[in-house]
Amino acid sequence: MDSINATAATLLGFLHTGEASGYELVATAEEVVGGFWTVTRSQVYRELAALAQRGLVTAGETGPRARVRYRITDEGREAFALWIATPPGAEQIRYxxxxxxxxxxxxxxxxxxxxxxxxxxxxxxxxxxxxxxxxxxxxxxxxxxxxxxxxxxxxxxxxxxxxxxxxxGPVETTSDGGPDAAPRKQGG
CATH class of the missing domain: 1.10.287 (Helix Hairpins)
Structure with a gap:
């Protein structure tokens, strides 16, 4: 089985607790992992389509507001289990x-x-x-x-x-006594 990316794994992890629509998954991602992991609306819908194509989730009937509820399959549980058992990579601060x-x-x-x-x-x-x-x-x-x-x-x-x-440290001042706002040159 091919590995899944972290965003797909996140969605499969959420679907372990029950079916959900893409809209609900976006809201859950924002609430549960939004402070440290970015999952955009477009990523959610793109990943759900890819997961469905791979047989890792199944799409239910279209409901109100054209929402489709997704359910994790046994293959999806297996893919998630493989992903979660793989050591995570090192973090990189992007601030x-x-x-x-x-x-x-x-x-x-x-x-x-x-x-x-x-x-x-x-x-x-x-x-x-x-x-x-x-x-x-x-x-x-x-x-x-x-x-x-x-x-x-x-x-x-x-x-x-x-x-x-x-x-x-202290703000450097210019000869006129104001704060130094000029860019500092590197080197000599």
């Missing part, structure tokens, strides 16, 4: 703010701080959402473990943001 900060010497510090403040708000909202979901007790131990990681991750990012002024 746009971090990339901007890597080149932060090329923009005004106040603008950079605005970017950080915007991201801080997003991370604070995620932290509260993870804490709220943990507080409901409605998840299984594996989901709680994932949520606990999310809480610690968000706390670490917020703490790092708090430390940024000390890490970056």
């Amino acid at each position: 746009p703010l971090l990339l901007t900060i890597a080149f932060g010497g090329h923009i005004d510090r106040a603008r950079l701080q605005c970017y950080v403040d915007h991201h801080r708000t997003e991370h604070q909202h995620r932290l509260k959402a993870y804490q709220a979901r943990l507080g409901t007790g409605a998840t299984d131990a594996y989901q709680r473990a994932t949520l606990a990681f999310g809480v610690r991750y968000e706390e670490a990012v917020i703490a790092w943001m708090d430390d940024l002024p000390a890490i970056l």
Whole structure:
């Protein structure tokens, strides 16, 4: 049996709990894994079609609003079991703010701080959402473990943001006393 990709495996994992439409799977993905794994609406429908073609899911009748409910097959369970038994690859941080900060010497510090403040708000909202979901007790131990990681991750990012002024040091000033907004040249 050919291997499946992580997005397909995610959908098969969700379908283990029962049938669902593509719309429902998008919502579940956003709620359960959206904080650390991107699954777009177009990916969900593309993967469902491919999974159906491979016999890993079956499509039911078209229901209200042209929604089709999908059910995992025995072959789908087997493909998921093979995927989950394969060690996961190493993570790669893809954090746009971090990339901007890597080149932060090329923009005004106040603008950079605005970017950080915007991201801080997003991370604070995620932290509260993870804490709220943990507080409901409605998840299984594996989901709680994932949520606990999310809480610690968000706390670490917020703490790092708090430390940024000390890490970056004082704002350099120009000869007129204003902040240095000019890009810094590398080398000599």
